[in-house]
Amino acid sequence: MATTKSTLLGGLISAEKEVTIQALRHISLELKDGDRLGLLGHNGAGKTTLLKTMAGILPPNAGSVTVEGRISPLTSIQLGLDNEATGMENIRIRGRLMGFRDDAINEITPDVAEFTELGDYLDLPIKTYSSGMRMRLSFAVSTAFQPEVILLDEWLGTGDLEFRDKAARRLRQIIQDSRIFVFATHSRDLHRRMSNKGAVMDKGQILFCGELEEAFEFQDKLVADKAAAAAAP
């Protein structure tokens, strides 16, 4: 099997008859109550793939993932929206997709409707919505339930300035009330505010998992070592 020369970015690429990318390898990770784990790593390191695997969106072809409690992947929050259905109908559609029964959805619907501030638009098909209006709807319904485990791939910046502030407050609140939070972002500032541990990923592996500032140091050294190796004759 031919394996391409190692590069700075991405997972492990190998080529036989077809190109395959092993997005995750040798992952062993256990999280407990109170953990707020920041995922660090360059583009293509495997952060999103790990979040999707933890969420059950991508089943691993080896090994297993065990989650105790309700998990909410706040990734692809617009997934499953039906353009022809009204805003109100889409609240139900998203709620069902998130695994909730109709009585639970009925209970949160007034709050979701109010949070969106979409008023009469909620009775119109969402194909008539602007992208910001769609975000308001999908954000409001996706954050209406308090999950025990929250997985977040980049901070959700939604809608106009006023809505963004309100959305950020709500997002911070459900994260604070969650038991476990896993967060992928390139922003160290956000990690310092939201995470209490850091995991450094590279080519699909977790190379370091521990205290957040130590994770930053590990990542800086990894980048410096790679740059030195690339510059070597």
Ligand SMILES: Nc1ncnc2c1ncn2[C@@H]1O[C@H](COP(=O)(O)OP(=O)(O)OP(=O)(O)O)[C@@H](O)[C@H]1O
């Ligand atoms: N749909 C896909 N099909 C094939 N390969 C993919 C797909 N999505 C991601 N990959 C590969 O999986 C590897 C890990 O990608 P992933 O999106 O998990 O990285 P990431 O750390 O989240 O990157 P970024 O910081 O750029 O978001 C990369 O090598 C990428 O090329």
